[in-house]
Amino acid sequence: MDRAPVGARADGRLPPLGGARLSAVAGGGVSGTTGRPLVVALTGGAGAGKSAAAAVLHDLGVPVLDTDEVSRELTRAGSPVLAEIATALGPWALRPDGTLDRAAVRRRILADAAARRRLEAILHPRIRERVERWITACRAPYCVVVVPLLVEAGWTDLADRVLVVDAPEALQRERLRRRGLSDPEIGAMLRAQADRATRLAAADDV
Structure with a gap:
């Protein structure tokens, strides 16, 4: 992820944003000092709408x-990280073409806390290192890092502000069904994540 920050101009400056937009992004302030x-x-x-x-x-x-995209880059076919995952979890984690079997891995880690x-x-650690490098390279006054498991991983120290995208559980379940997940998979996924109250307690903005 060493490319220029997404959305930045070639000179590293952002297009001008109005005060209302900036407030929505960063609570009304920029720490540029x-x-x-x-x-x-x-x-x-x-399924909340991140x-x-x-x-x-x-x-x-x-x-x-988006840290999910960082994860996908790290686990591309032939990468050392993918080989390490296959060693840690087993050869079943790979498809015949050598790519990560994401559906199989998801099912396993939802059922097996040790595997997770x-x-x-x-x-x-590798995702965090990539994120910190990206932040350091960013020349804009503010940036956004999408971290689905921010609270669970204990990464709230990464940011100046935490923005939580919230949705009722019924809506989350509906959206996840549209992605092809079964109800048991959805239930296991939601149970593995921080509960709604815990996540909202970590928020500066919702």
Whole structure:
């Protein structure tokens, strides 16, 4: 993820945003005195609407980094990280073409907490390192990092503000069904995440 921040101009400056837009992104303030952009962590439960919210911010010209995309890059076919995952979880984690079998891995880690911890021990430090490098390279006054498991991973220290995208559980379940997940899978996924109250308690903005 060493490319220029998404949405930034070639000179590293953002298109001008009105005060209302800036307030919606960063609570009305920009921390530019240290040279580090103000970092907004965008999080929310599965199916809450994080991707849609991130897309709106990107369209406004805000640099956005999605940690799910970082994870996909790290686990591309032939990568050392993918080989480490296959060693930790077993050869079943790979498809015949050598790519990660994401559906199989999701099912396993939802049913096996030890497998989930092994996977997170491989991925989380590497994702965090990529995110911190991206933030350091960002030349905009503020940026957004989408971290679905921000609260669960204990990464709230990564950001100056935490923006939670919230939705009723019934709506989350409906959206996840549209993605092809079964009700047992959805239930296991929601149980594995921080509950709604815990996530909202970590929020600066909702």
